[in-house]
Amino acid sequence: MPQDANHIDDVLKKIERTRQARRHKFYLRDEKITLSHGSGGKATHNLIEGVFAPAFSNPLLDAMDDAATFGINGTGERLAFTTDTYVVSPLFFPGGDIGKLAVHGTINDLAMAGAQPLYLSAAFILEEGFPISELRRIVASMATAAKEAGVTIVTGDTKVVQRGKADGLFINTAGVGVLRATWPLGQTQLQPGDKVLLSGPVGDHGIAIMLAREALDIDTTVQSDTAPLHTLVAALLEAAGEGVHCLKDPTRGGVATTLNEMALGSEVSIALSEQAIPVHPEVRGACEILGLDPLTIANEGKLLAIVAPEKADVALAAMRNHPLGREAVIIGEVQAEPAGLVFLRTDIGGLRVLDMLVGDPLPRIC
Amino acid sequence: MTMKYIDEYRDPELAKRIAEEIARLSNDQPLKLMEVCGGHTHTIYKHGIEDVLPPNIDLVHGPGCPVCVLPMGRIDDAIAIARMDDVIFTTFGDMMRVPGSHGSLLDAKAEGADVRFVYSPLDALKMARQNPDRRVVFFAIGFETTAPSTAVTLLRAREEKIKNFSVFCNHVTIIPAIKAILDSPDLRLDGFVGPGHVSMVIGMRPYNFIARDYRKPVVIAGFEPLDIIQSVYMIVKQIREGRSEVENQYARVVRPEGNVKALEAMARTMELRPFFEWRGLGFITHSALKLRAEFADWDAELLYEVPGLRVADPKACQCGEVLKGVIKPWECKVFGTACTPETPIGTCMVSPEGACAAYFNYGRFSMAAERHKLSVLQTSASTAQE
Numbered sequence: 002m003p004q005d006a007n008h009i010d011d012v013l014k015k016i017e018r019t020r021q022a023r024r025h026k027f028y029l030r031d032e033k034i035t036l037s038h039g040s041g042g043k044a045t046h047n048l049i050e051g052v053f054a055p056a057f058s059n060p061l062l063d064a065m066d067d068a069a070t071f072g073i074n075g076t077g078e079r080l081a082f083t084t085d086t087y088v089v090s091p092l093f094f095p096g097g098d099i100g101k102l103a104v105h106g107t108i109n110d111l112a113m114a115g116a117q118p119l120y121l122s123a124a125f126i127l128e129e130g131f132p133i134s135e136l137r138r139i140v141a142s143m144a145t146a147a148k149e150a151g152v153t154i155v156t157g158d159t160k161v162v163q164r165g166k167a168d169g170l171f172i173n174t175a176g177v178g179v180l181r182a183t184w185p186l187g188q189t190q191l192q193p194g195d196k197v198l199l200s201g202p203v204g205d206h207g208i209a210i211m212l213a214r215e216a217l218d219i220d221t222t223v224q225s226d227t228a229p230l231h232t233l234v235a236a237l238l239e240a241a242g243e244g245v246h247c248l249k250d251p252t253r254g255g256v257a258t259t260l261n262e263m264a265l266g267s268e269v270s271i272a273l274s275e276q277a278i279p280v281h282p283e284v285r286g287a288c289e290i291l292g293l294d295p296l297t298i299a300n301e302g303k304l305l306a307i308v309a310p311e312k313a314d315v316a317l318a319a320m321r322n323h324p325l326g327r328e329a330v331i332i333g334e335v336q337a338e339p340a341g342l343v344f345l346r347t348d349i350g351g352l353r354v355l356d357m358l359v360g361d362p363l364p365r366i367c
Numbered sequence: 368m369t370m371k372y373i374d375e376y377r378d379p380e381l382a383k384r385i386a387e388e389i390a391r392l393s394n395d396q397p398l399k400l401m402e403v404c405g406g407h408t409h410t411i412y413k414h415g416i417e418d419v420l421p422p423n424i425d426l427v428h429g430p431g432c433p434v435c436v437l438p439m440g441r442i443d444d445a446i447a448i449a450r451m452d453d454v455i456f457t458t459f460g461d462m463m464r465v466p467g468s469h470g471s472l473l474d475a476k477a478e479g480a481d482v483r484f485v486y487s488p489l490d491a492l493k494m495a496r497q498n499p500d501r502r503v504v505f506f507a508i509g510f511e512t513t514a515p516s517t518a519v520t521l522l523r524a525r526e527e528k529i530k531n532f533s534v535f536c537n538h539v540t541i542i543p544a545i546k547a548i549l550d551s552p553d554l555r556l557d558g559f560v561g562p563g564h565v566s567m568v569i570g571m572r573p574y575n576f577i578a579r580d581y582r583k584p585v586v587i588a589g590f591e592p593l594d595i596i597q598s599v600y601m602i603v604k605q606i607r608e609g610r611s612e613v614e615n616q617y618a619r620v621v622r623p624e625g626n627v628k629a630l631e632a633m634a635r636t637m638e639l640r641p642f643f644e645w646r647g648l649g650f651i652t653h654s655a656l657k658l659r660a661e662f663a664d665w666d667a668e669l670l671y672e673v674p675g676l677r678v679a680d681p682k683a684c685q686c687g688e689v690l691k692g693v694i695k696p697w698e699c700k701v702f703g704t705a706c707t708p709e710t711p712i713g714t715c716m717v718s719p720e721g722a723c724a725a726y727f728n729y730g731r732f733s734m735a736a737e738r739h740k741l742s743v744l745q746t747s748a749s750t751a752q753e
Contacts, residue, residue, distance in 0.1 A: 030710065033477040037464075043709045276379075291486075294413070349592040350379035351415020356708075356728045
């Protein structure tokens with residue numbers, strides 16, 4: 002369509018202007034909360050930017066990273082602080098349960114800030130009638146997960162609501178850790194030329210949850226990848242030091258949403274190779290059947306690292322030396338232009354935009 | 368559930384070779400080919416196929432996305448049913464976000480309606496069995512691809528005498544829509560990529576009139592990227608050789624006679640409506656299905672009182688022109704600005720199979736990207752594979 006090139010240019014400019022305008026002005030048009038607002042995708046983004054961010058605005062929050070980091074008067078030490086709530090359904094799924102997820106998720110939020118996780122809190126919202134035996138199983142699973150990860154659960158809370166007012170139980174965990182990274186780390190730190198590293202195959206957690214739900218009668222061995230990533234992060238920081246510019250675990254919204262947040266946060270472009278991105282055959286199969294893109298499916302034990310080009314090889318080697326990074330790969334590169342967009346060189350050699358997840362293929366994934 | 372076989376349909380080297388062959392055969396002659404099926408549109412954008420094909424091949428995205436062609440009035444009717452007491456309203460996920468004149472099913476759900484998404488009408492029937500004190504309604508949409516499963520579900524509901532289950536039938540048939548497009552004066556098409564899944568049910572014969580009366584090649588295609596690229600090659604070859612025939616690229620699935628059992632199930636439960644409104648295309652005679660009189664007990668249209676109003680599309684929305692292939696999605700006045708996948712105005716932006724959503728999500732910047740010469744992609748790929 003070469004004859005349309007000028008027109009396309011105009012349209013692209015128009016869209017870009019709209020994107021720019023919307024980036025800083027979030028019109029939350031919805032009058033009620035819908036499940037999309039919990040998807041981790043664009044609607045969640047709009048809700049945060051439209052309701053929470055303006056009300057709570059401060060420099061620590063406005064960084065919009067997985068955890069807030071701050072110094073303690075005079076000690077020179079810096080801490081990372083984060084919280085997360087877990088509403089996954091079903092409570093038990095192949096590869097894990099809500100308790101394990103609640104420990105790993107908060108550990109990972111701290112780890113992505115470049116911190117060594119130390120202490121967690123655990124708060125429970127229990128529904129009247131919930132079997133104590135199941136609660137015991139979940140709590141035991143949390144205890145094991147915390148012990149294995151070397152963190153301690155030091156405070157907690159319990160609330161009970163009437164039958165029908167909560168679906169079994171919900172868990173909130175918060176966590177603090179000591180910052181290891183002494184340099185700025187986060188989604189505003191991407192630079193053109195940086196490499197994009199991924200620690201392993203994507204989509205396992207979301208597909209495991211989806212297939213565990215009753216509505217889908219598909220036999221499978223897909224397991225959630227839930228895992229604490231702080232030791233993998235430690236190895237990565239040890240090897241590549243200040244060469245590590247950003248760490249994120251692609252949970253809700255998957256790799257696609259996480260990389261879009263980075264591209265927007267740093268006003269850069271990210272170019273990916275679809276062929277380089279590992280996906281387990283079973284996950285790929287399920288995605289084909291269900292019409293989903295593995296790149297928008299949640300993970301709970303994978304990380305994306307943005308690393309300076311000269312440190313990319315040592316970073317990759319360090320990840321591959323760690324049990325949770327054996328299948329780590331470089332999947333793409335950061336570029337200056339066109340800012341705010343993620344591109345994918347597709348499996349058959351085409352090129353397309355990889356956008357954030359819109360709508361929710363699957364509510365209550367974590 | 369391993370899917371090793373899909374890789375052979377995604378070989379970039381082979382894709383490139385076929386694309387070169389298409390370029391040679393078509394000799395830079397501009398050709399407009401319509402892929403009728405929304406599933407094809409989705410594949411085309413998801414894999415960046417337009418970027419692989421030579422620039423003189425222009426793919427026009429046809430009316431084959433069932434969500435996109437459903438008029439707003441029908442969605443309002445669906446929402447009215449969903450809001451009724453003791454109704455569990457079940458639907459495919461895509462339909463949840465499609466805006467009616469006052470919000471979508473998702474909005475209705477947020478306001479308290481019991482709307483649930485299912486992957487199959489049989490799941491809805493199961494839900495009816497499990498909730499005997501509720502009335503379960505299935506929002507049936509789609510072409511001949513999904514109609515057989517609705518038909519089978521109806522037969523089972525009757526056999527098991529499940530009376531708290533009903534179907535709000537919006538099934539449409541593809542052939543009258545293709546004919547309406549061929550008869551549309553503002554259109555110039557050189558050939559059709561025929562819908563694979565629909566053809567699996569209806570077979571090849573119903574397309575004969577396109578080749579015979581309109582002298583346009585039709586190639587029924589599969590849904591992998593190489594299926595589509597090969598189908599384009601087959602169409603271009605027909606044009607080059609001055610032929611217009613119905614060919615079957617998807618022979619591994621589509622049989623010439625179709626699926627007789629599926630057609631039988633449909634014929635037992637459904638019959639043609641005299642006419643039905645298509646979004647953007649207007650009223651088309653004999654283009655949709657309704658339940659037969661003997662299934663009146665399971666027909667939501669008879670069981671529930673709905674507004675049944677015809678609702679005009681938003682003025683700014685040009686879904687109709689997009690569906691007919693008169694304009695490209697990005698030529699619509701509101702594309703990408705007022706109308707985006709998160710705030711859709713027209714249905715083409717809602718379903719991932721809709722031409723506008725597909726273009727917005729995947730295709731939007733392919734030209735811009737080329738200009739930015741993203742050559743580094745090759746380097747990253749080779750580093751990654753070492």
